[in-house]
Amino acid sequence: xxxxxxxxGPLSVPEGAIVSLNCxxxxxxxxxxxxxxxxxxxxPELLMYTYSSGNKEDGRFTAQVDKSSKYISxxxxxxxxxxxxxxxxxxxxxxxxxxxxxxxxxxxxxINP
Amino acid sequence: xxxxxQSPKYLFRKEGQNVTLSCEQNLNHDAMYWYRQDPGxxxxxxxxxxIVNDFQKGDIAEGYSVSREKKESFPLTVTSxxxxxTAFYLCASSxxxxxxxxxxxxxxxxx
Numbered sequence: 388x389x390x391x392x393x394x395x396g397p398l399s400v401p402e403g404a405i406v407s408l409n410c411x412x413x414x415x416x417x418x419x420x421x422x423x424x425x426x427x428x429x430x431p432e433l434l435m436y437t438y439s440s441g442n443k444e445d446g447r448f449t450a451q452v453d454k455s456s457k458y459i460s461x462x463x464x465x466x467x468x469x470x471x472x473x474x475x476x477x478x479x480x481x482x483x484x485x486x487x488x489x490x491x492x493x494x495x496x497x498i499n500p
Numbered sequence: 501x502x503x504x505x506q507s508p509k510y511l512f513r514k515e516g517q518n519v520t521l522s523c524e525q526n527l528n529h530d531a532m533y534w535y536r537q538d539p540g541x542x543x544x545x546x547x548x549x550x551i552v553n554d555f556q557k558g559d560i561a562e563g564y565s566v567s568r569e570k571k572e573s574f575p576l577t578v579t580s581x582x583x584x585x586t587a588f589y590l591c592a593s594s595x596x597x598x599x600x601x602x603x604x605x606x607x608x609x610x611x
Contacts, residue, residue, distance in 0.1 A: 391542075393542075395540065419599070421599055423602075428588075428605070428607070429604055429605065430504075430506075430590055430602035430603050430604045430605050431543075431590070431600075431602050432602070433599050433600070433601075436599045475542065475543070477600075482548065482550075482556070483550065485530075485531040485533075485548050485549070485550040485556075485594070486531070486594065487545060487548070487558070488533075488543075488545075488592075488600055490542040490543040491542060492540060492541065492542040493542055
């Protein structure tokens, strides 16, 4: 079993729809939870960063963490064609002075105009 | 602007060759990392470094080597021992606790 599971999709929705992306994890040692967006042939860029259970909102994006269920979600409201990308969930654990991020496979999302 | 610079963007390697991927950051981050990304497999950790002159193996270190002689620089060498090197390589850096900042990646292809 992988430490982090993410449905790779692809997921295709019409413009303006609410998008829900999800990951589950098995390692209780994970401390921080992140969502990255990656456009084709580019490096991932950080969208959301959180460390506690609950919701965190930033504009059209809401990150949700449920540590008791080991489940995290990213919601995108009023989705735009520019949101079309691969979305990666990531979870961090301490490596002494550094930290290791463990990534999900990524979900490929397409927003259709 | 602060960030991470990876070069080259595209790299071609012949069988039996060693190649070195460059990664430079001006974010004053202590920790640096190398990940490999393959289709359908997400990102996997190759090596990481917490401080200068110290580095540790990640999950898939075989066939790779690194050095950390300066805080700003963390080059990755893909040796001939790496049997399947074709992939997208991503360098990242972070403060000791915090999210990663990624470079734009190097796409390595074996010819």
